Amino acid sequence: MNAVTDEQLHEQFVKTYGIEPEIRVTCPGRVNLIGEHIDYHDYGVFPMAIDASTVILAARNSTNNIVFSNFDPKYSSWESPIPCPWQGSSSPKWSDYLLCGWKGILDFEKSEQFGISFLLYGTIPPSSGLSSSSSLVCVSALATLCLIVQGDPFQHISRENFAHLCAKSEPLIGTLSGGMDQAAEVLASEGTALRIDFNPLRSKNIELPENAVFVVVHSNTELNKGATSHYNERVIEGRIVAQILKREFSLSTPSFRLKDIQTLSGKSFEEILKIVEEIIPEELTKDQVIELIGNDKLEECLTENTRKFTNFKLRSRARHVFSEAHRVELFESACESKDIKQMGVLMNASHRSCAIDYECSCEELDAICELYTKHGALGARLTGAGWGGCAVVLMAADDVANIEKLPSLFVSKPGQGIRVHRF
Numbered sequence: 094m095n096a097v098t099d100e101q102l103h104e105q106f107v108k109t110y111g112i113e114p115e116i117r118v119t120c121p122g123r124v125n126l127i128g129e130h131i132d133y134h135d136y137g138v139f140p141m142a143i144d145a146s147t148v149i150l151a152a153r154n155s156t157n158n159i160v161f162s163n164f165d166p167k168y169s170s171w172e173s174p175i176p177c178p179w180q181g182s183s184s185p186k187w188s189d190y191l192l193c194g195w196k197g198i199l200d201f202e203k204s205e206q207f208g209i210s211f212l213l214y215g216t217i218p219p220s221s222g223l224s225s226s227s228s229l230v231c232v233s234a235l236a237t238l239c240l241i242v243q244g245d246p247f248q249h250i251s252r253e254n255f256a257h258l259c260a261k262s263e264p265l266i267g268t269l270s271g272g273m274d275q276a277a278e279v280l281a282s283e284g285t286a287l288r289i290d291f292n293p294l295r296s297k298n299i300e301l302p303e304n305a306v307f308v309v310v311h312s313n314t315e316l317n318k319g320a321t322s323h324y325n326e327r328v329i330e331g332r333i334v335a336q337i338l339k340r341e342f343s344l345s346t347p348s349f350r351l352k353d354i355q356t357l358s359g360k361s362f363e364e365i366l367k368i369v370e371e372i373i374p375e376e377l378t379k380d381q382v383i384e385l386i387g388n389d390k391l392e393e394c395l396t397e398n399t400r401k402f403t404n405f406k407l408r409s410r411a412r413h414v415f416s417e418a419h420r421v422e423l424f425e426s427a428c429e430s431k432d433i434k435q436m437g438v439l440m441n442a443s444h445r446s447c448a449i450d451y452e453c454s455c456e457e458l459d460a461i462c463e464l465y466t467k468h469g470a471l472g473a474r475l476t477g478a479g480w481g482g483c484a485v486v487l488m489a490a491d492d493v494a495n496i497e498k499l500p501s502l503f504v505s506k507p508g509q510g511i512r513v514h515r516f
């Protein structure tokens with residue numbers, strides 16, 4: 094679809110609903126530069142918002158219906174009278190993501206349901222690892238909030254709490270995702286990448302070196318159909334590792350964070366890594382996990398949809414998490430000292446770790462990374478959940494001409510976070 098102007102969207106809203114929109118919310122997608130699959134273990138990540146975005150126009154209506162329509166006719170409209178009984182979906186459509194954000198805010202505000210009309214338009218390629226789904230949750234949540242409260246919504250709830258709320262609402266559609274995507278989309282500032290940390294959620298803006306160019310490249314495979322199940326499997330494997338670490342290091346709660354372990358055990362980073370390699374088994378069946386940590390602890394790890402898993406890879410997953418967390422720290426330092434070569438080295442190592450230890454890459458993503466590296470990329474890695482979708486490539490500004498003929502999606506500059514316009 095060609096880019097649509099604000100005027101066209103406005104016109105479409107009036108034509109569809111016969112009323113004027115009250116609010117426009119715009120939310121960017123994100124590209125994660127490094128720190129993959131570690132947000133849900135409370136480790137820091139390094140994303141930036143991108144120019145592509147999702148836009149929603151919204152108004153209260155007097156029909157007592159919740160109505161969602163999409164500017165793109167390939168997505169059919171969705172409608173429900175109120176009270177709408179929606180509680181989640183395990184095979185989500187675009188409208189289910191909107192319902193997550195809508196429900197999250199109504200619950201938070203303890204608000205009655207009211208008639209609402211949404212018109213959506215988006216330029217973030219779906220199922221591409223650029224977080225189009227979280228942007229749907231965020232625009233819907235913010236539009237709903239703005240229809241409930243007056244003035245600046247972020248005076249009512251901080252951006253951090255809002256991002257956290259959106260992240261907590263999203264698992265209603267079945268993925269046990271962490272909080273990176275919503276945080277990146279809500280907390281981003283134009284011109285800088287973000288270092289985001291969790292529990293509690295916080296972020297700092299990080300200037301990227303001027304000669305660093307990040308290119309987003311589509312592998313031309315959408316996130317594969319098994320991605321949600323693979324993702325949830327990784328989350329559960331991590332929770333099992335955290336249970337083993339809790340027992341081994343006498344932690345008060347299951348934790349993957351080396352800092353927590355270090356504080357308690359007084360051991361060095363290297364000593365702990367060595368112990369972890371020794372005490373975490375490579376692979377266990379469900380029965381073996383029960384033998385090791387007990388059925389009650391395994392139950393604490395599982396959710397209704399993940400009870401079916403019967404085999405768990407643990408040691409290589411833990412290796413990825415610890416090494417990736419360490420790479421994020423090094424990437425931040427390299428960024429601050431404008432060492433783009435080192436940034437590239439870390440991105441390549443991250444991709445290898447994702448592919449080998451975390452097994453979340455695919456042939457097409459590996460091929461894209463290899464192709465760009467052959468053409469002078471300093472670093473190339475999958476971005477987002479993996480199993481399809483996009484890679485992010487780091488080029489030195491002087492070398493960008495080398496890749497002009499390669500299939501890129503866009504060159505990305507750090508974009509602005511979610512924003513609201515009241516008409």
Ligand code: GAF
Pocket residue numbers: 125128129130131132133224270271272273274477478479
């Ligand atoms: C998806 C999830 F939504 C994020 O929370 C994060 O885990 C990412 O995959 C992998 O780093 O985008």
